[in-house]
Amino acid sequence: MTLTVKQLKITVFISSLIPACWLVFALLTNQLGANPIEAVTRESGLWALKFLVLTLTITPLRWLTGWSMLGSIRRMLGLYVFFYALIHMLLYLWLDQFFDVNEIIKDIIKRPFITIGFFTFTSLIPLVITSNNAMVKKLGGARWKQLHKLTYFIAAASCVHFYMLVKADKLEPLLYGLVVVLLLGARIYKAIAKKTTTKAVLARS
Amino acid sequence: MLIRKNKHGELPESEVTDHQVYLDRRRFLNTSAIIATASLLPTGLATAATEPKSSFPDLASSDYAAGEKSSSLEEITTYNNFYEFGTSKTSPALLATEFPDKSEPWKVTIDGECDKPGDYHYDDLVHPFNLEERIYRLRCVEGWSMVIPWVGFSLADLIKQAQPNSRAKFVEFTTLYDPEQMPGQHRKVLDWPYVECLRIDEAMNPLTLLAVGLYGQELLGQNGAPIRLVVPWKYGFKSIKSIVRIRFVEKPTTTSWMKSGPREYGFYSNVNPDVDHPRWSQSRERRIGEFLKRKTLMFNGYEEQVAHMYSGMDLKKFF
Numbered sequence: 001m002t003l004t005v006k007q008l009k010i011t012v013f014i015s016s017l018i019p020a021c022w023l024v025f026a027l028l029t030n031q032l033g034a035n036p037i038e039a040v041t042r043e044s045g046l047w048a049l050k051f052l053v054l055t056l057t058i059t060p061l062r063w064l065t066g067w068s069m070l071g072s073i074r075r076m077l078g079l080y081v082f083f084y085a086l087i088h089m090l091l092y093l094w095l096d097q098f099f100d101v102n103e104i105i106k107d108i109i110k111r112p113f114i115t116i117g118f119f120t121f122t123s124l125i126p127l128v129i130t131s132n133n134a135m136v137k138k139l140g141g142a143r144w145k146q147l148h149k150l151t152y153f154i155a156a157a158s159c160v161h162f163y164m165l166v167k168a169d170k171l172e173p174l175l176y177g178l179v180v181v182l183l184l185g186a187r188i189y190k191a192i193a194k195k196t197t198t199k200a201v202l203a204r205s
Numbered sequence: 206m207l208i209r210k211n212k213h214g215e216l217p218e219s220e221v222t223d224h225q226v227y228l229d230r231r232r233f234l235n236t237s238a239i240i241a242t243a244s245l246l247p248t249g250l251a252t253a254a255t256e257p258k259s260s261f262p263d264l265a266s267s268d269y270a271a272g273e274k275s276s277s278l279e280e281i282t283t284y285n286n287f288y289e290f291g292t293s294k295t296s297p298a299l300l301a302t303e304f305p306d307k308s309e310p311w312k313v314t315i316d317g318e319c320d321k322p323g324d325y326h327y328d329d330l331v332h333p334f335n336l337e338e339r340i341y342r343l344r345c346v347e348g349w350s351m352v353i354p355w356v357g358f359s360l361a362d363l364i365k366q367a368q369p370n371s372r373a374k375f376v377e378f379t380t381l382y383d384p385e386q387m388p389g390q391h392r393k394v395l396d397w398p399y400v401e402c403l404r405i406d407e408a409m410n411p412l413t414l415l416a417v418g419l420y421g422q423e424l425l426g427q428n429g430a431p432i433r434l435v436v437p438w439k440y441g442f443k444s445i446k447s448i449v450r451i452r453f454v455e456k457p458t459t460t461s462w463m464k465s466g467p468r469e470y471g472f473y474s475n476v477n478p479d480v481d482h483p484r485w486s487q488s489r490e491r492r493i494g495e496f497l498k499r500k501t502l503m504f505n506g507y508e509e510q511v512a513h514m515y516s517g518m519d520l521k522k523f524f
Binding site: 167 | 279280283284288292294295347349392394395465466481483484485486491493494496497498
């Protein structure tokens, strides 16, 4: 049985919604403990980070497996990063700050982990806006690629945001950080390897 | 200050709240097992077994009532910061079910700068004191709060009995270190054992409580069984759990959280809406179970009882 691109996309689309559905279900059935607001805020942020890691895994996985179809789901996974990050951000703005603009601005200036979280979220916006085919065409492949390297900053900043908000047990954010370092490292490694081969080829010719 | 018992003739919280509703599943199953066994016995005995009884008969209520609705037993016993049993809020309730080990009596050492030091078994330590119910607000440094009907006695009574000498300027408290019983201690998320410290006048303040129960029942593991400190005008982490040592010292101890984050956690850690934690605003808090946040009160609403101890101090500096 071979999977068509369409089937793969539908599968990924539906399974990516499962965490959100589960959170809503758990919330309605009172399964999120004594402080459900904190739980949903934390979980939505964590899922944004998980999808970010998945998005970054696509390209190295394609190198390893040669399975080109993987490329077709990268954009969708990226948009799910935004979906979960948006929930996370809205929960903060609503249930933490009750849309009090003064408080929000004060919070962004005063607390480094909020500052980083805020800029990480806003960095997602240009990527979402330029995610459709028309925008890729308009920008041109090279510029589009350049812009979307912002993802690397977003990944690193998300891990720092996570690391900074944890009180004492830094293990989980450090593990995410390690995975992101490996995924970004794979790209650097590939780029260097490519450069050396090109040089070698040039030297021989 | 004399603590008058039962001033308003109020019922202790344990008598007005239906425990059965809140009992956790494990306890519920245990109770069911008792009922099942009891049903084989004569009726009188069976009835006795089904009545949830307070572990502290003749418990007096005190002047100390928060005047607010207490958080539910379920909230108090399932949402805990007790890193000795894992760093998530839910893990203490799951990992502390057998804590403390009932086969060994709990021992508390009282030593340091005092005339009557000693090692006490829990029962001997608690026995001389009149237990009373005190309903206190608890404000966590993370920005949430609860209202808890504690059972306990004034730390001041115990201190008087130990007769601290003139060098006793501070009181240091230590939690049990036993990774076998406290699996969270296998990982060094904090510098175990957990230590806390109060200035002697803070320790002697009538509000400062040694708690042995809540909602009329003995403390569960996740709440710091069998004996813990409750300092309601300070952030929750000052209220050290599962105490094995109380030591009178001349110099303030560097507490576990001060070691972990010296810029974030000060010695005093008084609840103060005007002094922000670097990572959380302290001006508001979410009472567990409530949707909107409420304003945090100076000294957690105990200003009248404690503010005099800090007069003339720059509370931004001594945070």
